[in-house]
Amino acid sequence: MFFVLSKLVWFVLSPVNFVIILVGLSALLAFTRFARAGRWLGLFAAVALGLMSFSPLPRATIRPLEDRFPQQEATKGPVAGIVVLGGAVGVARGDVVLNSAAARMTKAMELARLHPEAKIYFTGGAANLISEVTDTEADGARMLFDGLGLDPKRLVLEDRSRNTYENAVFTRRLADPKPGERWLLVTSAWHMPRAMGVFRKADFPVEAFPVDYWSKGRPDDFIRPYGRAPNALEIAANGFKEWAGLVAYRLAGYSDTLFPGP
Structure with missing residues (x-):
């Protein structure tokens, strides 16, 4: 049951999938009396996609995970x-x-x-x-x-x-x-x-x-932007999935601590 539920939940909450869902919902709201809310939702989706595609956010998300075990x-x-x-x-x-x-x-x-x-x-x-x-x-x-x-x-x-x-x-x-x-x-x-x-x-x-490191382990990991959106989106997906997985595994009793360390 956990396996099936985790697959379904992550299909919706995976960063790129979630943004696509928000864009679709925004488009639907544009033809209703909630058009204003739809525009704000679309703007939020566009900003989120931009941050995940070109900003240092994906690397900053994954860096603490990669630093945990030397x-x-x-x-x-x-x-x-x-x-x-x-x-x-x-x-x-x-x-x-x-x-x-x-x-x-x-x-x-x-x-x-x-x-x-x-x-x-x-x-x-x-x-x-x-x-x-x-x-x-x-x-x-x-x-x-x-x-x-x-x-x-x-x-x-x-x-x-x-x-x-x-x-x-x-x-x-x-x-x-x-x-x-x-x-x-x-x-x-x-x-x-x-x-x-x-x-x-x-x-x-x-x-x-x-x-299999995504970050370089240098200070510029937190300020260096990406030049290729597909790479950044893959890193964002892996990073967000791991943080969500840590929470899910702790709640399910598969791990004794939320953020295991050395």
């Missing part, structure tokens, strides 16, 4: 296992497809080479709500890691999870971590606080290894 020294070890969260890979026309979070996969391969004793646990199923899916994220991960030369005996795939909560619960069952073992969690830096909260709640002691 990146570690990759060579520090030994490591029993590396958990890689889905959200970066898929399959289309029988081939691997990577999106803007591809650093999750490339960093996992880098860590696998640095720590040849570690198992690689990839967790990601199919999160589609409506369309039928024949290929999961795990299928894409298998194809990618195989093509990059990872020993298949080191790879463990979890292909049932649909969200971060299920990533943690299902992977823990597969990994069965032992006391004293060191496990790394690889996911996008902006997603790491929520992921760490869920893994802690699932009693899976992992160390954060964030990748």
Whole structure:
């Protein structure tokens, strides 16, 4: 129920979708006695779209998330296992497809080479709500890691999870971590606080290894505008989704704290 509700709510509240809904509502009100309210609503939508497209707002939104868990020294070890969260890979026309979070996969391969004793646990199923899916994220991960030369005996795939909560619960069952073992969690830096909260709640002691940064970590992150609206809108969507997800996961009891930290 939580999965379905979260998909429906976010479809409406996703920044770009929400602005489009406001524009549509504004257009409808323009032909009624509430035309004045419609104009103000349209103006609000235009300003919101402009701020998300060209101002530093998206980067300022995502920067605190990315700063929460600092990146570690990759060579520090030994490591029993590396958990890689889905959200970066898929399959289309029988081939691997990577999106803007591809650093999750490339960093996992880098860590696998640095720590040849570690198992690689990839967790990601199919999160589609409506369309039928024949290929999961795990299928894409298998194809990618195989093509990059990872020993298949080191790879463990979890292909049932649909969200971060299920990533943690299902992977823990597969990994069965032992006391004293060191496990790394690889996911996008902006997603790491929520992921760490869920893994802690699932009693899976992992160390954060964030990748895939959108912000530069410099003071001008808060003043530098964007030159391309699509990039800014993607960052805004990810940032707002994570803040909303932190609240939702805390309310659902999937995390013990609102903003997990080191």
